[in-house]
Amino acid sequence: MTENNPRKTKSNLRDEIEKIVKDIVQSELPGQYAGHTIASLRKYQENESIVEIADPSNSPREISEKHLPAIIQNLNAIRSTAESATHAIMNAAENIQALLGMLDERLEQQIRKELTLVVQACAFQDITGQRMTRIVDSIEEIECSVDGILAAMGDKQAARRYGEMKAKREKDKALHKNKLSGPQNIIVKDKQAEIDSIFGN
């Protein structure tokens, strides 16, 4: 019974976000950007849309008009914050690289090695961005379906939204027909080794 209790779920979500905030505080993200990220997460923590959507007393209209758009807005805000942080980290790494010539060779090599790790870690944002896009797309699909159900029940506003959203989604689908599905859901550790075997590497 407790598993289905919205209050309990809300508390779990807040605990999870609190853990992420603690991780960021203990990490070495540049201060200003860590601050922005934490602020976004705090806002997300206070936003009840994710847990409220599971509340059985919600009407389909509330889900479609309020909760789903709020979730999309939050996900987009997180994506945007992560992008700003990545650019800041890359800028800092490149500025440090420009100064390396002033150091003795041993120290320069050591710092260069560490900076390589920083730069390659920044690629996380590309993968995260692709995954976020896929999640947002799925939520929009649900939003469209809910409006479709409401429209079938005679809701004129939902019928208008459904028509607009369906047309937009079909246009997007045609535009992105050459796009691949992106990162796989299951991360296979030795995927590169598997591909290498195809190439005989």
Next chain:
Amino acid sequence: MDTRTPVLVVDDYKTMVRIIRNLLAQIGFEDIDDASDGEEALKRLETKKYGMIISDWNMEPMNGLELLKNIRASRNENAKVPFIMITAESKQSSVQAAKDAGVNNYIVKPFSADTLKTKIGSVLG
């Protein structure tokens, strides 16, 4: 490996271009150009001979596979240029499609600087 080789990096995601350029510079490459999709890359290939292309697959309007097919079908000096595909897509059918189209190597994101260096070494010798 000859790090004087001109390299063309193709990706519509600016951060990834920046990351690959940075890693290439650390390996020692100096002549690095970039393009944001297949069409822009083809324009660059009309005016300069490249020694290697590193391209993302997932781009619009022209994706990496279409770019590769266009290059291999062309009759200009870049028709046989070594081509490395870097993508988050790891389905075997997609990898095979890229291989059939003439890709020289394939890197799955996220990748390490060492993987990039190894793959470059394997195509440049």
